Amino acid sequence: MVIQKGEQPQRSRLAVAGARSATESVFGAGSRADRIGNVLFRALLLLGMGFALLGMMAIIVWSFVDGMPRLDMNLITEGPSSITPETAGYRTAILGSLYVIGGVILFIVPVGVGAAIYLEEYADHTRWWNRLIEVNIQNLAAVPSIVFGILGLAFIVRGPLDLGFVAAAGSLTLSLLVLPTVILASREAIRAVPSSTRLGSLGLGATHWQTIWHHVLPGALPGIITGVILSVSRAIGEAAPLLLVGAVTFVMFDPSFFEGQFSVLPVQIYNYAGRPQEEFRVLASAGVILMLAVLLVMNSFAIWLRNHYENKNAR
Amino acid sequence: MISKKWLQVAGVAGAIPFVLTACGGGGEADSSGGEGGGELSGQIQIDGSSTVGPLSEVAAELFMEQNPGVQISVAMSGTGGGFERFCNGETDMNDASREISEEEIALCEEAGISQERITVANDALGVIVHPDNPIDCITVDQLNQIWGPDSSATTWGDVEGLEAGDAADSEFTLYGPGTDSGTFDYFTEAVNGEEGSIRTDYTDIGEDDNAAITGVEGDANAMAFVPYSYFMEAGDAVKPLQIDSGDGCTEPTLENVQSGAYTPLGRGLYVYASDVALENQASVAFMNFYIENSAEITETAGFIPLTDEQMSTATEQIESLSS
Numbered sequence: 001m002v003i004q005k006g007e008q009p010q011r012s013r014l015a016v017a018g019a020r021s022a023t024e025s026v027f028g029a030g031s032r033a034d035r036i037g038n039v040l041f042r043a044l045l046l047l048g049m050g051f052a053l054l055g056m057m058a059i060i061v062w063s064f065v066d067g068m069p070r071l072d073m074n075l076i077t078e079g080p081s082s083i084t085p086e087t088a089g090y091r092t093a094i095l096g097s098l099y100v101i102g103g104v105i106l107f108i109v110p111v112g113v114g115a116a117i118y119l120e121e122y123a124d125h126t127r128w129w130n131r132l133i134e135v136n137i138q139n140l141a142a143v144p145s146i147v148f149g150i151l152g153l154a155f156i157v158r159g160p161l162d163l164g165f166v167a168a169a170g171s172l173t174l175s176l177l178v179l180p181t182v183i184l185a186s187r188e189a190i191r192a193v194p195s196s197t198r199l200g201s202l203g204l205g206a207t208h209w210q211t212i213w214h215h216v217l218p219g220a221l222p223g224i225i226t227g228v229i230l231s232v233s234r235a236i237g238e239a240a241p242l243l244l245v246g247a248v249t250f251v252m253f254d255p256s257f258f259e260g261q262f263s264v265l266p267v268q269i270y271n272y273a274g275r276p277q278e279e280f281r282v283l284a285s286a287g288v289i290l291m292l293a294v295l296l297v298m299n300s301f302a303i304w305l306r307n308h309y310e311n312k313n314a315r
Numbered sequence: 316m317i318s319k320k321w322l323q324v325a326g327v328a329g330a331i332p333f334v335l336t337a338c339g340g341g342g343e344a345d346s347s348g349g350e351g352g353g354e355l356s357g358q359i360q361i362d363g364s365s366t367v368g369p370l371s372e373v374a375a376e377l378f379m380e381q382n383p384g385v386q387i388s389v390a391m392s393g394t395g396g397g398f399e400r401f402c403n404g405e406t407d408m409n410d411a412s413r414e415i416s417e418e419e420i421a422l423c424e425e426a427g428i429s430q431e432r433i434t435v436a437n438d439a440l441g442v443i444v445h446p447d448n449p450i451d452c453i454t455v456d457q458l459n460q461i462w463g464p465d466s467s468a469t470t471w472g473d474v475e476g477l478e479a480g481d482a483a484d485s486e487f488t489l490y491g492p493g494t495d496s497g498t499f500d501y502f503t504e505a506v507n508g509e510e511g512s513i514r515t516d517y518t519d520i521g522e523d524d525n526a527a528i529t530g531v532e533g534d535a536n537a538m539a540f541v542p543y544s545y546f547m548e549a550g551d552a553v554k555p556l557q558i559d560s561g562d563g564c565t566e567p568t569l570e571n572v573q574s575g576a577y578t579p580l581g582r583g584l585y586v587y588a589s590d591v592a593l594e595n596q597a598s599v600a601f602m603n604f605y606i607e608n609s610a611e612i613t614e615t616a617g618f619i620p621l622t623d624e625q626m627s628t629a630t631e632q633i634e635s636l637s638s
């Protein structure tokens with residue numbers, strides 16, 4: 001028995017090596033043309049990545065050069081001003097963005113992860129309604145953001161929920177927008193947890209829920225956090241749907257979550273970028289840098305959190 | 316550039332104490348609440364045109380400095396989008412760069428909201444060309460030949476009666492705003508006779524009027540139409556044409572726009588206020604403040620101030636709407 005157990009991996013390793021060499025012989029490894037082709041394809045891939053990086057670098061460098069004169073503390077501590085753009089800042093917009101994004105996180109983590117757990121662990125995939133839900137989620141991920149804005153206006157701001165034009169309505173709208181991403185990423189992460197972990201836990205007498213809570217979720221957490229990071233990064237940069245649900249371009253007072261008007265960073269930047277006066281456009285460029293900084297701070301915290309759990313799992 | 320802006324800021328800052336004393340002294344101005352000093356409170360929500368928006372922002376900011384208890388927010392969903400919310404009772408005032416339409420009036424009446432158009436500033440559209448362009452003056456008919464929906468003109472020489480000198484054979488490039496813009500509505504109605512009617516093969520710059528300036532700046536044979544503040548800010552980079560509507564060439568200057576001589580491309584900018592909103596004392600005070608301080612507000616935002624006649628009309632309108 002003991003010998004047999006040791007042999008099995010050995011045998012499968014042989015099988016894998018055999019399969020690989022068989023495949024290689026079919027496709028033919030190492031002809032000169034192939035090697036050139038490989039190099040060319042690699043170069044093409046690098047070129048593609050280079051373009052993406054170049055575009056991003058251009059935006060960052062351009063914003064820095066343009067916005068440099070206004071990268072000061074006023075940018076954070078002062079509210080918007082149409083009279084003195086030289087000292088105006090983004091205080092109310094930063095607060096608005098933080099409120100909206102905070103609401104998004106509070107909403108998408110439980111709902112998104114809950115949906116993923118249901119679909120991965122409980123749903124019977126032979127039932128038509130579960131398959132319908134899956135197809136719908138995948139399609140929702142590709143719906144343009146403005147459509148969610150219209151939905152938010154009709155159902156959240158007005159209509160059944162009737163929240164009014166407040167930050168909470170913005171949060172809910174953006175949550176709906178990014179929820180598919182969170183669900184898809186969380187499902188992948190949950191699926192990646194080896195089934196031996198589940199079987200081991202169940203075999204030792206744990207219930208289905210205990211298995212999920214104590215073994216599956218901790219293992220999937222890094223992947224889930226990655227999905228949340230991506231979603232929040234998308235949500236923080238959205239302007240179009242928020243314009244529809246009432247993000248205004250000019251509030252001098254600090255916002256609150258359930259009442260009163262609010263603004264967010266991208267909307268404020270968009271407003272300033274279109275002004276005729278040079279000072280406003282400098283302010284807009286500085287705002288771009290500010291938004292990147294806010295995003296980086298939020299993401300680095302999430303990445304720290306993810307690494308923390310990854311290390312914990314490895315131990 | 317910066318020093319000029321600083322001067323303007325200093326000018327506005329210097330004007331505030333003056334306004335304060337003026338409000339305190341004048342008997343009529345007592346209703347303005349300008350000296351209320353924090354007694355007023357409440358929220359005022361403004362939405363509407365992105366042309367008038369910056370003006371309302373300046374007015375709101377100056378007003379809130381004197382009345383810290385009042386919270387004013389300004390959004391810019393466009394004139395039409397703003398009216399939709401305004402007539403739904405969701406905003407107190409709507410910035411507009413055109414008059415309210417029949418459908419919008421019906422929408423407001425349905426919700427039991429009666430509104431009044433209050434002129435808060437004057438604006439002008441400029442037809443701009445490259446500084447090297449030999450053309451200085453253009454008639455409305457010639458503009459129509461260039462921008463009309465059936466226009467087949469492609470070079471300056473194709474336009475009847477236009478003295479384009481040696482540029483006559485050059486093909487022109489046209490820049491215009493997208494169809495959502497109030498500037499677009501206004502220009503098409505004034506020049507082509509019908510709102511929205513325009514040739515379709517011009518370069519659409521969307522809502523960003525700066526793009527038109529940039530385009531004309533870099534192209535010796537370009538033409539565009541932009542709001543007053545945009546070409547004033549651009550200085551010598553572009554050349555605004557004089558407009559001849561039958562009474563000779565008229566420059567788009569402050570005096571000509573105010574006097575009404577710069578037709579048909581001079582216009583009023585409006586704030587629509589509802590009777591419901593003006594039940595709030597803060598809203599009444601704000602509207603009066605907006606009118607009385609027209610000079611400072613329009614100068615800061617880059618528009619043309621109200622004439623005395625327009626100011627007294629507006630004050631009467633506010634009074635009748637709030638009583």
